[in-house]
Amino acid sequence: MKEFLHAAARCRWALPALVVLGFAFCLACEFFPIFNDYSKVVLITIGINIILCASLNLVNGYMGEFSVGHAGFMSLGAYASAVMAVNWLPSTPMELPLAVVFGGTVAAVIGLPLALISFNTRGDYLAIITLAFLMIVKSAFENIAYVGGPRGMTPPVLTNMPWTFFWVVLTLWVIRNLVYSRFGRAIIAIREDEIAANAMGVRTREAKILAFVVSSFFGGVAGALYAQLNFFIDPRSFDIVKSTEILVMVYLGGIASLFGSVLGAVIFTVLMQVLQPIGTWRMVILPLILVLLMLFRPRGIMGLRELTWFLPRRELKKEPGQ
């Protein structure tokens, strides 16, 4: 079985075939009653969480920085897409994809100056600046009457399984290709030793900013999908608790691992659904898991390792240990 999986992972057509099959399955779910509405929402939530987790992993895992502002980008994406879907192009066929792309773009455009500011300093200061950013976004939306202020907005319910699947695959594909490029080696070098990387001629500042902007784009995409899923968004949906949830997923699944991100998102989302009856005690158990993880397995389940399926083909051709 193991040999078969390894051989399959090395086959040129296995991964595209799997993706096409998955997409066809999601499409089928739209037309045939395979899942009930509740299961569909849970599955879409898993997808959104995978996007969030993988994109935050780019900054927090691969690059080894500590950003707590991912919910802020989610919020920007959610509000931008909601404004577009409600006010600018209601009920057109391309409403969802355009709104999602717009949400991601707004988040990335705001992410750029934030990256420019935060990478002037080092280490813990990124955590501080992203925290301030998160709070500023929240109170800014609370004060803008155009987007409903503290009452929030009610965007249409548009997110479905095929589109979520499409964005999950796109996110994982883009991040995988980035991480295994020259740029990816630069951000891993930043994590290991930034001063040494600089001395070797790696343009660390550019790599950090690019990683941050890409990460914020997909954060915005996830926010946009979330907004068109839940029928209701308000500034408090995207507070520090949301950011912490994403952090739990990243460090649970494992830093610097895309399969880890998928695993973290799946385990977290299912656990949150299963633990629904215990109410607020959920948010005691989850941080406790996080603390125990940090004490006993600081890199998470898949930390710094990757499933063969998530590696680009040219990485497979290399000898082990290379």
Add this chain to the structure above:
Amino acid sequence: MASYLAQQTINALQLGSIYALIALGYSMVYGVLVMINFAHGDLFMLGAFACLLLATLLPVHLPLVVILLVVMIVIGAVGALIERIAYRPLRNAPRVSAIITALGCGLVIENTTLSISPYPHFMPELFHSTTIAWAGLTITTLQILIIGVSLALMIGLDLLVTRTPFGMAMRAISFDSRTVPLMGIPVNTLISRTFFLGAGLGGAAGVLYSLAYPQVSAGMGVLIGWKAFIAAVIGGIGSIRGAVLGGFILGAVEVMAVAFLPSTYRDLISYSLLLVILIFKPYGLLGQPPNQKV
């Protein structure tokens, strides 16, 4: 107008002294461990709850001084305990692990409190406050008490840090954490004591805050604690005098913002202030950039 401003200045001093007390805890821990203790705001909240329990559950009425001291000792012990259990095993781990653990500890404390007591409580009146009118200003004895106790604690801490061997060791460890253990200074004891002191000040701030704004809820650690953290960063995290300065600046900015703008803009303004200060002074007003060694 001038008397309105002067009146707001008194309110700003009251809020600022509470922020400063909490900010000291963040800054002291950062000074010795180079770590952001995100659980500190929740220790402040526990301080307010401890005060509430002492004031309502005991059959006798304790004097305020006794309550303040007991809360400081209990919360100090909780802070030292968290350090012992959760942070000490991670002292040589990557810095990010320690930050995440602190964030997790804070959430555990906050949400446990929230699950046990979901609704806000009202603090009974522990100090009978009278109003003094002087030159067109009104100041309550409670405000004088809060500002006075905070200032006394801050001056006490400053003397402790600048005049005692313990303070010297603390300053030494933030100057060079590798050489200090080689000089025979017991680092673990030192760090435990620092946590005890920082958390104790946070607990005292919890008592004072619940006297001034008599409502105690699980969310106040996030509301006030994170603000105090901003104060510590504005002043330059790791610097004790910076924390006090930052606390008073933030208190002044918030009170003035509410005095002249709708109150919903308060958070927006205080966090934007943080961002602006970090753009121009990346290490805060009184902070030192860390030594970079290759």
